[in-house]
Amino acid sequence: MSRVSRFGVSLEKELLKRFDAYIKKLGFKNRSEAIRNLIRHRLVEEEWKEEKKESVGIVGLVYDHHRRELQEKLTDIQHEHLSIIIASMHVHLDEHNCLEVIVLKGKVDLIKKTADQLLATRNVKYGKLIMATTGANLV
Ligand code: NI
Structure with missing residues (x-):
């Protein structure tokens, strides 16, 4: 059938x-x-409306790595949330700017909390959370 x-x-x-x-x-x-x-x-x-649902988020950040302590702060946040950060990629865009792409997998509320921390870090020029999915509940 x-x-x-x-x-x-x-x-x-x-x-x-x-x-x-x-x-x-x-x-x-x-x-x-x-x-x-x-x-x-x-x-x-x-x-993403269900806080305890398992999902996947992708955070993109653009920042100037010359900004004092910014990169250390972003790394600290990622180390604090080791259990849900499953991958990250750093791209040197030019002599000043970096793009960091961080993949988070876990409970929706935890992903949002971690993403908010990253996006709100001082001197991040651009930041966005893409609310993706594990795909498990989709056909
Ligand atoms: Ni860089």
Whole structure:
């Protein structure tokens, strides 16, 4: 038996027109693929509302490594949260700027707390948490 179910969707013509333009712009092959993608995105957003749910976050930070004690502070925070930091990558962007990408896996509340600490570190020029997923609950 097929794992795929089909269902009909009624949409206002104008909304469908806009949806088709959106999926064309993003390069989806068809509406089904685009709808699957939207549903998965929404489900991942829901996962992040549950503090004790296991998830994956990706933190990106851009900073000037000449700023006193900044790099040490960021490293300290990562050592404090060893149990959830599963990988990190450091890229030297130019003679001043560095990009650090940190992958966190664990309970949502812990990921958020650690990410907040990293993002709020003084003199970080740019920081962002991508709320990803372990993928375990998605098809
Ligand atoms: Ni660097």
